[in-house]
Amino acid sequence: MANNKTVLIKIKRQANPQSKSYWEEFALSWKPGMNVISSLMDIAANPVTRDGKPTAPITYDSNCLEEVCGSCAMLINGKARMACSALIDKLEQPIRLGPLSKFPVVRDLSVDRSVLFENLKSVKAWVPIDGSYDLGSGPRLTPEDQEAAYPLSRCISCCCCMEACPQFNESTGFVGAATISQVRLFNTHPTGKALKRERLAALMGDGGIQECGYAQNCVEVCPKDIPLTRSIAEVGGEVMKQAIGELFRR
């Protein structure tokens, strides 16, 4: 299809964690079905800015391009979302791309989100099975329980909920919605709940669940529509119950 439409993209660039950021603008020829990732691929194939200056291809995180691996979260026109499912035709131009702002920049649009994986360790986000050898079938589960667990288990660790949360910052050290929702998932599993007390204990104190300010931004930006605020409310109640219980046991 012949056309001469162009797509304007402004990208916030940063050479390394120490250096200063700056913006570069690109003009790409429009193609049907473009998304932010295919635009970044086009730039790599012809790394020249809008004013004709040769530059380096953009560094960004990506993998599956089907919104299930969680890699390509970035700020697109100011909003935290996945780049693969951001269709160019639905975005206002010039499209502004920047790295998530609450995670250390590695380079350009690539950031370090290892904090989430550390959080998952601290809340023991796993089912403590005896071993991987054959021990027969798992616990029975009603379809209702499966249907409640499945949406929570679809969290792709993209960290959009943390980026959008006003409480997620260095001064609070808040764990963020994704981790709390995983606590709910494992605490409701018939075997997983063996570690319930430890998980709830990990969410008490500084940076724990009480840092949540109920802004509800998390549930709005979640690309997987995970009921995050409901998870926070449920887990919050459990944490409170356990804290009070411990108070009386002292």
Place this chain on the structure above:
Amino acid sequence: MASNPKIIVIGGGLAGLAAVIKIAEMGGQVDLFSIVPVKRSHSVCAQGGINAAKNLKGEGDSTWQHFDDTIYGGDFLANQPPVKAMCEAAPGIIDLLDRMGVPFNRTPEGLLDFRRFGGTLYNRTAFAGATTGQQLLYALDEQVRRYESEGKVKKYEGWEFLSAVLDDRRVCRGICAMDLRTMEVRTIPADAVIICTGGIGAIFGKSTNSVVCTGSAQSALYQQGCYYANGEFIQVHPTSIPGEDKLRLMSESARGEGGRVWVPKTPGDKRDPKSIPQNERWYFLEEWYPKYGNLVPRDVATRAIHKVVYEHGLGIDGKPMVYLDLTHIDRKVLDRKLEGILEIYEKFVGDDPRDTPMKIFPGMHYTMGGLWVDFKQATNIAGIFAAGECEYQYHGANRLGANSLVSCIYGGFVAGPESVRYARNASATAANGCFEAERKRQEDINAALMKADGNENPFLLWRELGELMTKDCTVIRYNKNLQATDVKLVELLERYRRVNLSDRTQWANTTVVFTRQLYNMLQLARVIAQGACMRDESRGAHYKPDFPDRDDRNWLKTTKATFAPDADEPRFELEPVDVSLIQPRPRKY
């Protein structure tokens, strides 16, 4: 040697994580290397389910039937004993995953639900919505995180495997890898190495694979002396959604739950598909294959769609597309069983498949071929094992849907313990400077690329490679075109020498990493093209109109490619297939 050996696992998808769990459980120490955080590995993309003959639907299914379907579906090219062992292990694997907390769909009684998939008449596929791979990967990832927190596993995420470190006896002593942030090239010793690096989709440019699936690790090992087996067998999935950046998979489970493939009987029919009456639609799969209908194996469905589009000229609106229709199925059922994939279609195409038939077309999806391994998952280089899509063992000439997840986990469960056993029996010898030499070799490659000042852009070379391979090396193959493809590949390798990197910095430089991968893709592409050219028959996914029949007399053989360094190209040998359990019979669906 060490009773608690150190094993390096490359790749953190299902196969890699499965191996890690077994090694940690046996008391081994694991260094786990991955380009991406392991939770973001390509296994998350698997949608429809995982096969195991648990026979929970009163159909009389058995592990033997699963074995027979797999061998028959693979057109008798797979060695049979390991496939039989996999099918026998599958029900136990499902139980284990269930215990790990995978939210499999349930029956009203609370048992695991199963659905039908291609190439079988039984409901044998366990599933978690339509994101089964994601759910399985997370379950294994969580167990590995547990071992990580206990200090049994050390993760190297954001590292690229470059090569194996081989000593003067050609025994593997460790690996050479690159930190993708600092660009540091480092060697890491290990008692054994397991390669779990997945697919090779990037060789075909656009595919259903993830960005990291370049086949670079497999190719590097092939160039170091590992056999690469059955490279010519490439699965093209019948139903994918064409896109600018990739081809997105539309799971076989859509048909497993009753989805129907059709085209309007009138060429170029411009009517809204919902308004086209039943008698003006051609459900060609159901007509041609009354027994299996829409659930014929993938190679069969893909060729049928090609035929309808290119020979009958009946692609939707004259374009290479056919309808995959779910609109006759209850919305609630669709949401409960297929939501994940319907959401993908909705987000990326903009139409709701509950209301409108989807437009789909075949897309490169999987490689049946891969690193040659023996029944213990060991490659021909001592100390190097392989599991998952990167090896060739379980799927013969065509993989059945929902068999990949089980083969990944099973392969990892064999490779893990076998690598520990190997390491415990290996005798210690001097390394004689092999680590230094390998690091220097890899650093020199980087330095040469950084200095290169030609005029070829690696990303554009890659696009050419992808178009070339997709055109002549996928669904329909002619020797003349395959020969031309190889000539073109040699040209691309020639042009590769004149590459020019648009990024020469020493921090998180994705261009230099990609350019290295591109070289390995080009070398492996030659194995695929030449292997396809050589095999004068049609078997499974490998189809040559000039040789339309399977030829067991000459070609019931595994193709083994070995890299001839002085010739800089593959040499081939053939190995008989172990058909000791099921006598080959004609494959007719």
